[in-house]
Amino acid sequence: MAKADKASKADKAGEAEVPGQYGDVVSRLEETVGRLESGNLSLEDSLKAFEEGIRLVRRGEKLLTEAEQRIEQLLQDEDGNDVVAPLSVAARPPAQAAAPRAPAPRPPPEDDVPF
Template sequence: MSKSGKAVEAAPEPYGEVVARLEEMVAKLESGSLSLEESLKAFEEGIRLVRKGEKLLNEAEQRIEQLLVDEEGRDGVAPLAAGNRPALAAAPRAPAANKAPAEDDVPF
């Protein structure tokens, strides 16, 4: 707590730093050089980092959704939802020349 009696809020950790710390934890665990107790502590820290990274990604996703609302208050695009991310649209394919439709392509 600060002298004014209010808790000092720490600035959010950048996502890149969270990922870098998580990669360090994974490397330590994979090295096999840690004791069981050290491995458990590293694993626990890794879980905290994963949760922190997910929180930062969710916050970024919410900010993006807010930016995609047009002037009239309508959604410009479908909102992003975890596990329901829109796939990139594939470029339309040109029909193959002189190719007969396969039996599976016949609608009846």
């Protein structure tokens, strides 16, 4: 049983704490991917790095989801008053309604050659 305790402590010591800030998560994930892509890791170290990468991806997704839930859009009602409304990720206004598109440029006529 003492061996199991030592192995458990060694595994926990080998696992670094997952960062709390999104930028730190991304930086550490990039480092982990770099180590994996180098091809210099043993199979066991590669598996540990992969597991760390999965933990970092999940943490990053969680941080992004939490941020999306806190974001609010500032809108105006019919009277021009500012109204705060929660961000709706699923129902975004179409991009075409925001600004009209310019007509696509036409190619010059074939007989209009500059040379």
